[in-house]
Amino acid sequence: MAEKYSRATLTRNFLKTITRIKNPDEMLADAGDAGLEKTLGVWDLIILGVGAIIGSGIFAVVGIAAAGGDSSLGAGPALMVSMVIAAIACIFSALCYSEFATMIPVAGGAYTYTFATLGEFAAWMVGWVLMLEYAIGFIAVACAWSNHLVQFLSGFERFLPAWLSNPPVWLVNDPFTASKIVAANPDTFVPHVFGVPICINLPAILIVLLITAILVKGTKDSAKMAGIMVFVKLAVIALFVIAGAFYVKPENWTPFAPNGVEGIFAGAFLIFFAYIGFDALATAAEECKNPQKDLPVGIIGSLLVTTVVYVLVALILTGMQDTAAPVPAAFLKAPMAYCMMTIAHQNWAAGLISIGSLAGLTSVLLVLEMAATRILYAMSRDHFISKRFQKLHPKFKTPALLTWTVGLLAVVGILTLNLDVAAELCNYGTFTSFIIVCVAVLILRKTDPDRPRPFKVPFSPVVPSLGIITCGGLMVYKSMQPSSSALLFPVWLGVGAMIYLLYGFVKNRLNENKIHNEKVHNKRQELLK
Numbered sequence: 001m002a003e004k005y006s007r008a009t010l011t012r013n014f015l016k017t018i019t020r021i022k023n024p025d026e027m028l029a030d031a032g033d034a035g036l037e038k039t040l041g042v043w044d045l046i047i048l049g050v051g052a053i054i055g056s057g058i059f060a061v062v063g064i065a066a067a068g069g070d071s072s073l074g075a076g077p078a079l080m081v082s083m084v085i086a087a088i089a090c091i092f093s094a095l096c097y098s099e100f101a102t103m104i105p106v107a108g109g110a111y112t113y114t115f116a117t118l119g120e121f122a123a124w125m126v127g128w129v130l131m132l133e134y135a136i137g138f139i140a141v142a143c144a145w146s147n148h149l150v151q152f153l154s155g156f157e158r159f160l161p162a163w164l165s166n167p168p169v170w171l172v173n174d175p176f177t178a179s180k181i182v183a184a185n186p187d188t189f190v191p192h193v194f195g196v197p198i199c200i201n202l203p204a205i206l207i208v209l210l211i212t213a214i215l216v217k218g219t220k221d222s223a224k225m226a227g228i229m230v231f232v233k234l235a236v237i238a239l240f241v242i243a244g245a246f247y248v249k250p251e252n253w254t255p256f257a258p259n260g261v262e263g264i265f266a267g268a269f270l271i272f273f274a275y276i277g278f279d280a281l282a283t284a285a286e287e288c289k290n291p292q293k294d295l296p297v298g299i300i301g302s303l304l305v306t307t308v309v310y311v312l313v314a315l316i317l318t319g320m321q322d323t324a325a326p327v328p329a330a331f332l333k334a335p336m337a338y339c340m341m342t343i344a345h346q347n348w349a350a351g352l353i354s355i356g357s358l359a360g361l362t363s364v365l366l367v368l369e370m371a372a373t374r375i376l377y378a379m380s381r382d383h384f385i386s387k388r389f390q391k392l393h394p395k396f397k398t399p400a401l402l403t404w405t406v407g408l409l410a411v412v413g414i415l416t417l418n419l420d421v422a423a424e425l426c427n428y429g430t431f432t433s434f435i436i437v438c439v440a441v442l443i444l445r446k447t448d449p450d451r452p453r454p455f456k457v458p459f460s461p462v463v464p465s466l467g468i469i470t471c472g473g474l475m476v477y478k479s480m481q482p483s484s485s486a487l488l489f490p491v492w493l494g495v496g497a498m499i500y501l502l503y504g505f506v507k508n509r510l511n512e513n514k515i516h517n518e519k520v521h522n523k524r525q526e527l528l529k
Contacts, residue, residue, distance in 0.1 A: 017120070017505075017509075018119060018120050018121035018505065019118070019119035019120070019121065019122075020119055020120055021115065021116055021117060021118070021119050021120075022115045022116060022120075022123075022382070023116070024103065024104045024116050024448070024451065027104055027106050027112060027115075027116065028104065028105075028106060030106070030381055037218070037287065037397040037398075038286075038287055038288060038289050039218065039223075039287055039289070040223060040284060040287050040288045040289060040294075041288075041289055041290075041294060042290075042293070042294040042297050042298055042301075044223040044227075044298075045281055045284075045288065045294055045295065045297070045298025045299075045301075045302070046297070046298050046301045046302050046305065047223060047226055047227045047230050048223055048226055048280070048281060048284070048298070048302075048366075048367050048370075049277065049278050049280075049281050049298055049299060049301070049302025049303070049305075049306075050230050050234075050302045050305055050306060050363075051226040051227075051229060051230045051277075051363030051364065051366065051367055052276075052277025052278065052280050052281075052302075052363070052364055052367035052368070053274070053275055053276070053277040053278060053302060053303070053306045054230070054233055054234075054237075054274075054306055054309065054360050054363075055141065055274075055277070055360045055361050055363070055364035058237070058274055058309070058310060058313060058360070059334065059336060059353070059356070059357040059360060061270055061271065061274055062079070062271070062274070062310075062313060062314065062317065062335055062336075063317075063327075063331050063332045063333070063334070063335030063338075064270060064332050065079055065082060065266075065267040065270040065271050066079045066267070066314070066317060066318055066321075066323040066335070067321075067323040067326075067327040067331065067332065068259070068263070068266075073259040073262055073263040073266045073267075074258070074259060074263055074266070074267065074323055075257065075259070075263045075264050075266065075267030075268075076255065076256065076257055076258040076259065076263060076318065076323045076324050077252070077253040077254075077255075077256050077257070077314075077318040077319075077323065077324075078256050078257035078263065078264050078267070079267050079271070079314040079317075079318060079323075080311050080314045080315060080318075081257075081264050082264050082265070082267030082268040082270075082271050083267075083268075083271050083307065083310045083311055083314055084307065084311070085264070085265070085268040086268045086269075086271045086272040086274075086275055087275060087303060087306075087307040087310075088470075089268070089272060089467075089470040089471065089474070090272070090275045090278065090303055091300070091303060092438065092463055092464070092466045092467030092470060092471075093279070093434040093437060093438060093467045093471060094278055094279075094299050094300055094303055095300075095457045095458070095463055095467075096437045096438045096440075096441045096457055096463070096464055096467055097109075097110075097278075097279055097281075097282045097299055097437055098295060098296035098299050098300065098455050098457075099441055099453060099455055099456055099457045100112075100113040100282065100437065100440065100441065101281070101282045101285045101291060101295040101296070101299070101455075102291060102292045102295055102296060102453070102454040102455040103444075103451060103452070103453050103454070103455075104116060104285075105285040105286060105288060105291035105292065105295065106285060106286050106378065107283060107284070107285065107286040107287075107374040107375070107377050107378045107381075108127075108283060108374065108375055108377075108378030108379070109130070109279060109280070109282040109283035109285075109371070109374070109375060109433075110126050110130060110279065110282070110433040110436055110437050110440075111123055111126050111127040111130060111375050111378055111379065112378055113436075113437055113440045114126040114436055114437075114440055115382065116440070116444065117439075117440040117443040117444050117447070118436075118439075118440065118443070120505075120508065121500060121505075122436075123382070124379075124384060124496070124500045124504050125493065125496055125497065125500070126432070126433060126436050127375055127376075127378075127379050127384070128492075128493075128496035128499070128500075129428075129429045129432045129433060129492075129493070129496070130371075130372075130375050130429060130433055131372065131375075131429075132425050132426050132428065132429030132492065133276075133426050133429035133430045133433060134280070134368050134369075134371045134372035134375065135368075135372040135406065135409070135410070135413075136413065136417070136425065136426055136429075137368050137426040137429075138208075138365060138368040138369050138372060138406075138410055139208075139410050139413040139414055139417060140426065141361055141364050141365055141368060142201075142204040142205075142207055142208050142365060142410065142414060143174065143201055143204045143414060144361055145203070145204065145207050145358065145361040145362065145365065146172055146201050146202075146203035146204040146207070147172075148354065148357050148358050148361060149203050149358060150167065150172050150203070151334075151354065152351075152354045152355070152358065153165050153167075154166060155351060155354070168189065169181050169182070169188050169189070169190065169199075170189070170190045170191060170197070170198060170199045170200065171200060171201075171202050172201055172202065172203060173199055173201055174199060174201050174414060174415065174416075174417070174418075175197060175199040175415075175416075176417075176418045177199075178190055178197065178199040179197070200415065201414050201415075204414050205411050205414055205415075207362070207365065208365075208369075208407055208410045208411055208414065209407060209411070211362075211365045211366055211369055211407070212369065212403055212404060212406070212407030212410075214366065215366070215369055215370055215373065215398065215403050216393065216396060216398055216400045216403050216404065217396055217398070218396045218397070218398055222366050222370060225362075225363075225366065226363045226366050226367065228359075229359040229360070229362050229363035229366075230359075230363055232355065232356060232359035233356040233357075233359045233360040233363070234309070235356070236352050236353055236355065236356025236359070237309055237312075237313060237336075237356065239349060239352060239353075240313065240316065240336050240339075240340065240349070240353060241312050241313065241316050243340070243344065243346060243349055244316040244317075244319075244320055244339060244340070244344065245316060245319075246344075247320050247339075247343055247344045248316060248319030248320055249319060249320070249322075250319065252318060252319050252320070252321065252322045252323070252324075253318060253319060255324055258323075258324035269474055269477060271310070272474060274310065275303065275306065276430050277364065277367060277368075278299050278302050278303055279430075279433065279434070279437075280367045280368065280370070280371035281295065281298050281299050281302070282295070282299070283370070283371040283374040283375055284370065284371075284374060286374070292454035292455070293454070295455075296455045313336070317335055317336065317339065320339045320343050320344070321335070321338075321339055321343065328342075330342070334353075334354075334357075336353050337350040337353045337354060337357075338350075340353060369403070369406060369407065369410070372406050373399060373402055373403050373406050376389060376402055376406065377389065377390065377399050377402055380402070382508075383507050383508050383511045384504045384507065384508070388401060389401055389402040389405070425488060425489060425492065428475065428489040431471050431472070431474060431475040432475075434467065434471040435467070435468050435471050435472055435475075437467075438464040438465075438467035438468045438471070439464070439468065441457055441460065441464045442460070442461050442464050442465075445460060445461070
């Protein structure tokens with residue numbers, strides 16, 4: 001007879017169950033039966049990686065990292081050193097991702113690797129945390145895209161109708177942002193229904209629906225669009241570097257580090273977030289033509305390309321603007337556009353830079369939604385969420401239902417979330433996933449040393465340990481700063497644990513009973529024969 005299912009209790013059997021790992025061979029077998037189309041080559045991966053990394057960070061955060069903000073010191077011209085430090089911190093984790101991605105080339109990224117090393121509960125929690133990095137990050141970037149679009153259209157107020165060049169506040173902001181604008185300008189009109197303000201960030205919703213439709217059509221088409229976006233933003237950045245070089249004043253590079261080592265590391269902390277995105281490539285491993293060869297090149301290659309781009313931008317930016325002295329607020333918001341308008345007096349170039357920022361954010365949106373979808377797809381395959389989400393589109397061979405579900409949930413998030421807090425929570429999700437992957441590499445080297453590893457992390461256990469130390473140190477540094485996100489992250493983890501106990505654990509045990517019953521039935525049928 002089948003084993004009777006019973007609800008979770010804190011017994012030895014319960015602890016054994018939640019720490020049960022999933023064999024990598026079983027993962028590979030499940031992936032072989034899934035039917036996701038293998039369409040991505042090495043250049044597709046590099047394009048997706050660069051598309052995910054180069055976004056709002058280089059177009060906005062770089063100004064604060066150079067000159068400092070309300071709560072951080074600026075690195076000054078030493079921002080170039082900060083960028084290299086941040087890149088090195090990322091490379092430790094990137095090497096660990098590469099080992100796993102080539103050894104277990106299936107959908108899910110850090111979630112899958114955790115299931116293979118730390119067990120069911122830890123895998124669920126990592127998947128839950130990754131939703132912070134990808135799903136909520138997707139929502140935050142969509143709203144940033146909306147802000148950039150509104151700013152871009154405002155430059156054409158002489159040619160466009162007023163409703164388009166200066167749209168109503170309630171049509172381009174979430175409720176929390178709109179309330180701040182109304183508090184600062186009480187005469188701002190916001191419609192109310194039964195006393196409740198109605199605010200809809202329409203551009204953000206429309207771009208989310210467009211990106212979702214593109215992803216449903218297929219990963220290859222998404223990579224093509226990301227390639228166009230990457231070309232546009234790299235061309236715009238090249239324009240800034242070449243044109244800006246004529247306006248560089250070498251005296252602006254002295255003093256090189258106006259705030260010393262502390263300023264350099266503060267800049268590295270801020271710039272670290274401009275590198276986030278390479279890990280999303282691991283979630284698409286199942287759709288790679290040759291993951292063992294191409295994924296390490298894609299992950300490391302995208303990091304190297306973006307590091308070169310970032311250093312060149314920092315060199316020109318700090319040469320055009322003196323970042324050792326106080327800088328205008330406009331420089332902090334959009335440093336490259338500010339330098340081209342105010343210092344170089346090239347308004348046409350500033351307009352192109354705005355187009356580049358929109359292209360950059362669009363490519364980030366593509367990769368973030370794809371990553372969130374692939375993680376949930378892997379969790380569905382492991383019975384944590386409904387198996388209906390595993391169904392592929394008959395023509396495009398993509399998880400269409402799951403992709404549209406993620407897109408529509410993002411629309412709900414745009415309408416309801418406080419995005420300032422959500423964006424900070426994303427950082428904690430990123431640090432946690434990086435640390436877990438580094439730990440998982442060390443564990444699997446001990447528990448399964450004979451498994452073929454097409455790519456091996458060099459100098460292990462030193463490199464994974466350095467990844468844990470650097471990411472853990474940045475996470476502690478962030479938690480020491482006054483912020484509500486430092487308190488909300490443990491709350492998010494607690495909610496995830498409760499969902500696992502009340503739903504994920506129950507669903508997996510019921511599935512095990514179902515499999516057990518099928519085995520018993522088949523055995524009986526064989527005996528009857």
